[in-house]
Amino acid sequence: MNISKKGLGRGLSSLMGETDNIELNVQNSSSEIKIALSKLKPSSIQPRRLFDKNSINELAESIKAKGLVQPILVRPSKNSPDEFEIIAGERRWRAAQIAQLHELPAVVKNLDDTEALKMAIIENVQRADLSPIEEAAGYKKLMEQYKHTQEALASVVGKSRSHIANILRLLNLPNSVQDMINQGIISPGHARAIMNSAFPEQLAKKIVDENLSVRQAEQLVKSKKNKPSKIKLKAADTIDLEQRLSEILGLEVIISDNGKRGGNLKVKYKTLDQLELVTHKLKNN
DSSP states (O other): OOOBOOOOOHHHHHHTTOOSOSSOOOTTTEEEEEEEGGGEEEOTTOSOOOOOHHHHHHHHHHHHHHOOOSOEEEEEOSSOTTOEEEEEOHHHHHHHHHTTOSEEEEEEEOOOHHHHHHHHHHHHHHTTOSOHHHHHHHHHHHHHHHOOOHHHHHHHHTOOHHHHHHHHHGGGSOHHHHHHHHTTSSOHHHHHHHTTSSOHHHHHHHHHHTTOOHHHHHHHHHSTTOOGGGSOOOOHHHHHHHHHHHHHHTSEEEEEEOGGGOEEEEEEOSSHHHHHHHHHHHHHO
């Protein structure tokens, strides 16, 4: 069996404290091999929690056509000697299953939980695979566990210090607003606009209901109309109807009820295939 040796890059080596070499030397600590998909298991320390089904399906189609070039990063399983825990590359592993591959190229490293967390966060950030909230939570873990300053962390991950500072501030928002960011319902720009408000949850709902731009959200926060009593909250039956319609259509549904004046129903989709699927469901019903 041929085993190739590879460096893992400046970001990882810096984070691991390898100050003597720009690249992390893995000559004696890792190897690239082929591993059966059945022997690979997700990691409990994976910073990524959200996996978009559509993007995974698209990746699966790409893998079918071109194969998988970039190996995943794994470590030997603590619970089973013949299995491996995925440190970075769970999305590729999921797509490979859909593509019906039998094995994947993988770099194997002996890592403790601390080292594994570092590598998982940095690899995902460098590949832009994390949501803003997942990225912020990862940075927070690294800063708390390794006493990194924002400036030091920025150097490690190749981001500006202002980027680190701004994204960490997202964690100060209520969980419901963080969930909206994770789901792509509002953007980080919207979140920053309402961050210093006394009632960000209500403002976030207003942004969604009225489809406000970031600029409009900023103006809303500054305006005198920005008072809790003047922000209309959705009725419970409207929220329930949104959830039921979303389950039926398989897509996010937003209802804006204007009382006697009627209202609007918005269905969010990412691809024309999704829209075509909705058409079929409506015809069948």
